[in-house]
Amino acid sequence: MRATILNAPYDISLQEVPDPVIEAPTDAIVKVVASCVCGSDLWSYRGVNKVPEPRQIGHEFVGIVHEVGADVKSVRVGEFVVGPFFYSDNTCPNCRAGFTSVCVNVGGYTGCQAEYVRVPLADGTLLATPDFPSPEQVPDLLTLSDVMATGWHAAVSAGVKPGMTVVVVGDGAVGLCGVLAASELGAGRIIAMSRHAARQELARQFGATDIVVERGDDGVAAIHDMTSGIGADATLECVGTDASMRQAIASTRAGGTVGFVGVPHGIKVPVGEMFTRNVGLVGGAAPVRYYLPGLMQRVWAGKLQPGKVFDLTLPLSEVAEAYKAMDERRAIKVLLES
């Protein structure tokens, strides 16, 4: 089969690799229908995360079950499935507590920007759609593999409740899905921090009531101006840098909570400020599998259309261009058709 290989920083190509095979009776092989490039893939693409040797890449996919191991019970060959970005057993104490991303048997895939992927612990990982989806539903379903579930986790972690004022830091696909999640959870006012016209427009479509273009101290000052000097009830940190985390914490009211889902890079949490103002920090890697049934129901009912975050669709053969477009911020998120 053909699979995406990250050879070295800024060097991505589609190459022929051996087809994945069932290695354990709990495995499934999924024929990938669509995958996508994640903001977190760019950390490796840019060489911020070291890439000592060429490797397959990609952790978001939807597809059709191609083959199952002898012990797989919950999905059948031919079913359309969504795959969370980690695999999990969905039975251990962490999974039962709602943290499938911290499953005692958690793991990552070999690489999903490919024609086929081997899914370990298929019963605890994959979720089949109620019926075979239409092509128009595929982008919405694909976001449930990561970005929509991650934005949802930011909003849930921040404790978003009806009527709240919510700030969203980060206008990537996760931040935009965070806006959508806050809206779905009933936030009264949603302030998206973005300086890109196309992203501002999508944020408004997803439910943002206000846009703040300033960043850093100026961004915080703008939030305080808009909230009578108090700050937001809940803030979603969807970037993962020190600057974005400081901005998120400083934008939050006394007693408010920051839900953080940006993969942290070089963050020094200002515990003193959090202590003084009683600001909480909750979040981490999203337990996608835990949220998947509820989110799939919302998407299937047409209540949520997070697939709008895909503003570029390319064939898998143009994966190198997909990474370039994401890296140069020409695209919010690129869908790859296998």
Ligand SMILES: [Zn+2]
């Ligand atoms: Zn588990």
